[in-house]
Amino acid sequence: MVSTPRERKWQMVVDADRCTGCQACVIACQAENNIPINSESHFQQKRAFTWIRIERYWEGEFPEVKARFIPFLCQHCDNAPCEPVCPVFATYHNNEGLNVQVYNRCVGTRFCQNNCPYHARYFNFWEPVWPETLRNALNPDVTVRGRGIMEKCTFCVQRIRRGEQDAKREGRDVRDGEFQPACAQACPANVLIFGDVRDPQSRIHEFLAKDRRFRLREELGTETNVIYLSKLDLEAKEVAGHA
């Protein structure tokens, strides 16, 4: 007997204090989501694709200076600034709290990227190419994007859908921790915790209750679904961002 599916709401907690900057999440995301290979020139042109990226900032004044790392990904805002500006509904909000991108609809105005306060969107300036040897390594569950369209982190929506289908076939509800995005799966330091906040038993609640929590640029009222944990106070962070 299949019960009516519960309204889900996916959130992610990023425990930035634990991040070692190892970039395993970046590699995992690259492999899972068919992201084109970033060469050196892509980075120099500032056109590299990094759906999740690790940013380094300095904390404190020399000589007591520490390098800190913070993973960045699409914040899946509930009031996403990218959504109202798209003329063709290529990006919209689904009822699971995901900010989804419809590649087929996208016409490439790049309005969404300009309006994203987190710069979490990536534009395909060129037709992506993979070396011949990597052709068979592409993930069949994920669309390969062509040129001229926008793409971004999806919270590995293909894994969410597969998990939901599996649960439906077995006639049960989705279990917490049954699936998680590639980045969260790959993280050795358990920085990224993914879960359904509507599920009271979910592990994410333990982290959401912490008093180190904050959201990026909360003053914009974007209501992000990615929650950061860090023991820094916000004022010091603002200075760090400008350094």
Next chain:
Amino acid sequence: MQQRVALPHPQINADLLKNVLKAPAWYWGIMAFLGGVVIFGSVLVAYLLNKGFGLSGAHRPVMWGILIVDFVFWIGISHAGVMLSAILRLSKAEWRRPATRAAEVLTVFSLMIAALHPVVHAGRPWRIIYWSFPYDFSRGLWVNIRSPLVWDPSAIFTYLTGSTLFVIVALIPDMAVIRDRTTGIRHNIYSVMAMGWRGTPRQWKLQVVAGFLLSALLLPVFVSVHSIVSWDFAVMIGVEGYHVTIFAPYFVIGAVLSGVSAVVTMMILMKWMFGWGNYIRQEHIENLAKLLVVIGTGWLYFFFVEFIFALYSLESQEIALRELQAFTWPYWPLALVFIFLSYIIPIPMWMFPGVRRNIRIMFWSSLVVNVGMWLERFLIIVPGLARKQVWTFDWSTYHPSFIEVMIVVTAYALVFLLLLTFAKLFPLIPLFDIKEGDILGDEIVIGKRRVPALRVEE
């Protein structure tokens, strides 16, 4: 002041239809050159569409480059038409007569060219046609009406339709004049376009009423077009420099400044190219310069208010942005050039009657206003996106690529090409308007001087 010369009507016809009936050799030379530039530019656009937008200089976070700057610039130029014809017609400014059609035609062509820019600038222009035009009622695939990119085309096409009608209504009596002076296929075409114009009192009345009605109807559209274009930027909460309420009036008045300057430049060019010294006289240029002083100073007020509002908040991001715009390489030389060219040099200069009456100085000074206004749009759009922001870590600068620069150059060539094509097909100065001014014109004696006056028929 150089006075009005009373010309016989056959001479007015001959002068103003000179280019239409038989174009000089240099005209075809210029047309060939501009045509060559446009063909080269079209090849580059085709290459861009074929290879992808990677050929531009855009990258994170500056995703909008000089094509969008140029789009805003041409929309600005298009504000000349209604400003001059509608407002001056409604306020019965007598000196508007030779300027109206040039301004309206410039409006139509610059709007058409402006509308092309965002299309070329998109990642998949063919999909714009597919997804958003025409609206897909049958499959229920609607466009997102919350997006300013949907408001934009509706504003632009309303304005384009209105100003095209405006041009056509004013063209009808002149079409009849050309119809009567041509033979063969040209005669037939102009006959159709003259729509059976006989010059009866009833037809004149309808034509005048249509002109006034269109003027009044176009005024709100005129204000809304650049307001809506400014909302392309002002709705962006993610970009501090854009997200301000002052953008709509600020853009409109900037547009009027650049549009009216462009009309001054264009009228002087017309005077030189076609030898229309009897029609485009000192008084016209001088009056336009006086108008520009007022508009320019109004614009300066908005410019300062925008800057000071931003700094008044004392937010670190706003201060960082203004620092980038005004003091950081490579923007500070542009900022300096911009403020000098668009205000500090020309506007105080135009306070002196000697300058206003010197055609050559007026040509160059009205031209530099537009160079400055182009840079203004650049300085709003590019540093606005390239600014430092907390938590993004990817601020950067922007250099337009060769292909982008060439597309912008092509847009200029295309507008000139269209204007010159128009000048071959139709008179750029309205014949009937000049004659009307001539008939209504009068002179009265005040003391020892004879001054031009206007006969009013009520």
